[in-house]
Amino acid sequence: MPFPGRCLLLGLLFAIPVLRAAETPSPALLVVNKEDATLAIVDPASRQVVARIPVGQGPHEVVTSADGKLAIVSNYGERAAGKTLSVIDLRSQKELRRVQLSPLQHPHGLYFADGKVYFTAEDNMIIGRYDPASDEVEWMLGTGQRITHMIQLSRDRNTIFTANIGSNSVSIIAKIPFGRGWDPTVVPVGKGPEGFDLSPDGKQLWVAHSQDGGISIIDLASKRVVQSFDIHTKRSNRLRFTTDGGRVLVSDLEGGELVVIDAGTRSVLKRIAAGKAPEGILIEPGGSRAYVAVSGDNQVAVLNVLTWEVTDRFSTGMGPDGMAWAVR
Numbered sequence: 523m524p525f526p527g528r529c530l531l532l533g534l535l536f537a538i539p540v541l542r543a544a545e546t547p548s549p550a551l552l553v554v555n556k557e558d559a560t561l562a563i564v565d566p567a568s569r570q571v572v573a574r575i576p577v578g579q580g581p582h583e584v585v586t587s588a589d590g591k592l593a594i595v596s597n598y599g600e601r602a603a604g605k606t607l608s609v610i611d612l613r614s615q616k617e618l619r620r621v622q623l624s625p626l627q628h629p630h631g632l633y634f635a636d637g638k639v640y641f642t643a644e645d646n647m648i649i650g651r652y653d654p655a656s657d658e659v660e661w662m663l664g665t666g667q668r669i670t671h672m673i674q675l676s677r678d679r680n681t682i683f684t685a686n687i688g689s690n691s692v693s694i695i696a697k698i699p700f701g702r703g704w705d706p707t708v709v710p711v712g713k714g715p716e717g718f719d720l721s722p723d724g725k726q727l728w729v730a731h732s733q734d735g736g737i738s739i740i741d742l743a744s745k746r747v748v749q750s751f752d753i754h755t756k757r758s759n760r761l762r763f764t765t766d767g768g769r770v771l772v773s774d775l776e777g778g779e780l781v782v783i784d785a786g787t788r789s790v791l792k793r794i795a796a797g798k799a800p801e802g803i804l805i806e807p808g809g810s811r812a813y814v815a816v817s818g819d820n821q822v823a824v825l826n827v828l829t830w831e832v833t834d835r836f837s838t839g840m841g842p843d844g845m846a847w848a849v850r
Contacts, residue, residue: 544572546612548850549807552593553815553822554581555839561595561610562838563848566806569824569836573615577608583844585634586612590850592654594639596629603627603645609654612848621652623659631673631684632844642670642684649673649684649695663704665693671716677724681742685715685729692718692729692738694745707745711738717760717803721785722767730758730772737761737772737783751788753781759801764827765809773800773814780814780823782830792830796823804845815842 544565550572551564559581560574578597586593593612597604597620607621607629623629626643633640638660639652647670651661668688675682682695682704692715694707714733721728727740735756739749756776763770763785770783773796780800782792798818805812805827812825816835822842824834 546572546615546848548590550612550848551813552584552586552846552848553838553842554584554595554844555841556580556582556843557841558839560839561593563612563615564838569834571838574839575610575615575617577617578604578606578620580604582630583632584846585632585639586846586848587634590848593846593848594632596632596641598628598630604629607641607652619657626650630671633673633675635675635679640673640675640682642673644669644671649682667691667693667708672718674720683718683727685718687714687716687732690715692727692740709740709745709747711747712736712750717758717772719761719763722763728761728770730761732758749788753783753790755781760803762803762805765805771803771812773803775799775801794825794830794832797821801843802845807847807849813845815845817841817843
């Protein structure tokens with residue numbers, strides 16, 4: 523005859539529901555953790571991680587589909603060069619597939635446009651376009667520039683911008699009408715261009731130099747640098763405009779600061795002690811907060827964009843870096 527206490531204990535255990543990850547909120551804050559090799563899904567209201575999804579080694583950047591259902595992560599690699607993208611279903615919170623890019627290596631920058639994912643492959647001096655619907659890399663183009671790192675498209679999708687760290691240049695790649703290919707223009711800038719962003723009016727491209735502490739402003743009508751100035755960073759990592767275009771934020775990886783620039787006067791308004799190794803920057807939908815991935819402290823810092831005070835910090839995993847919003 524079974525021991526009564528044991529039966530009661532088993533009954534209680536089976537009565538306890540299995541804990542599952544919470545549903546993905548909308549909006550959801552997505553953060554890649556380089557050292558954990560995970561993508562964290564965060565509820566921005568509570569700042570709680572609702573799920574962590576394993577991806578490839580050394581993930582650096584993440585983008586989301588327009589409908590907020592998919593996330594795509596670039597698996598840059600650690601000791602060995604990464605050669606994959608992770609495609610993640612945000613509803614089921616699972617990796618659907620790991621896209622093999624070989625012989626392309628060190629995928630990094632990502633941009634989602636018109637249902638396709640544009641990416642860079644640093645070692646190959648190539649940009650490519652992946653179609654999640656067909657699961658194919660359907661297009662590639664050589665930049666001829668070393669360490670093509672970040673990528674962004676114009677609003678009309680007719681121009682691609684890349685920062686080329688090893689060649690001290692920015693590529694402006696314009697679509698030739700009637701399907702006749704692409705016309706690249708290489709614009710020399712300062713040393714080690716890395717983070718960049720389009721101004722909200724689409725007229726300028728601001729580029730942060732990781733190796734000389736400067737900023738280059740490219741006029742997109744003339745495709746040339748119209749102004750350069752020094753913000754005295756030790757290693758600029760990312761650059762982002764605020765929603766209204768009035769401020770520009772630059773993360774200083776080695777200086778441990780977030781630099782706030784007045785876009786009109788080109789002057790530094792404030793230097794915020796962010797922590798050890800600030801990297802990715804993301805502006806909240808609506809523009810009231812900025813999020814900074816402080817990789818060395820394993821935290822994400824939350825800033826009020828009116829007072830420029832750090833209002834909160836929370837953890838998503840080890841080595842947070844690239845971030846994105848998922849809105850359904």
